[in-house]
Amino acid sequence: MSRFKIRNMREDDIEIIYKNLHLDFVNKYFKNNKEKKKIHDNHSEWYKTHISSFDYLIYIFEDEEANFVAMTSYEILEDTAKINIYLNKDYRNKGYSQEILSESIDKFLNDNKNIKTLKACILEENLASKKIFENLSFIYDKKEICRDELEYLIYKKTIII
Numbered sequence: 542m543s544r545f546k547i548r549n550m551r552e553d554d555i556e557i558i559y560k561n562l563h564l565d566f567v568n569k570y571f572k573n574n575k576e577k578k579k580i581h582d583n584h585s586e587w588y589k590t591h592i593s594s595f596d597y598l599i600y601i602f603e604d605e606e607a608n609f610v611a612m613t614s615y616e617i618l619e620d621t622a623k624i625n626i627y628l629n630k631d632y633r634n635k636g637y638s639q640e641i642l643s644e645s646i647d648k649f650l651n652d653n654k655n656i657k658t659l660k661a662c663i664l665e666e667n668l669a670s671k672k673i674f675e676n677l678s679f680i681y682d683k684k685e686i687c688r689d690e691l692e693y694l695i696y697k698k699t700i701i702i
Contacts, residue, residue: 543644545610545637550599555588557609562627570691598653600645610637613645620657622649626670639673646677650700657700662693671696 550558559581567580591597595617602611610632616623626642650656661679663670671694675681679696687693 543640545602545604545641545644546607547600547602547644547648550588550592550601550612552589552592554601554609554612555585558588558612558627559584561609561629562612565630598649600648602641602645611641613642613649615649615653617653617656620655621660622653622656622658623660623662624649625661626673633669638669639676642673643677654702659698659700661696661698662687663696664691665694674698 563580563584567577571577571580588599592599597617598615600613601609602613604610609629611626611628613627614625624642624646626638626645628638628641646659659679660682661670661674662685663674665684674696677698679698682695682697684692685695
């Protein structure tokens, strides 16, 4: 039994997700305030659109007091799903990421039997994420420039039925 509650994301989660997960990234990589506002607005619209999309699935993890712990998301591309995990910084370095990711993958695959491959895009500097995905049998595939124009390491896991 997990120490965290897992549920589907709701629209009222958008601001807390932005504050806890995206704001530090935006402040690190973007310096212009106008650009930052545009990114915030784009994030809000993206989440609103994708919460109800059949091509995306977003899970929220909360502790027993309903505090936001983490978010995992899946972009479904036919028989492949691109997976992301974002952990609230207050819960980092406590050994929760692998447990959360594993539980999320199990739930996702149980609900999406057609998925044959999981794909993770990880910034090269993110050593913790690389280790977690490797511990869950993801294998490094290649480097790739993604939509945000940053270079990521691509890790893949083949699902064996």
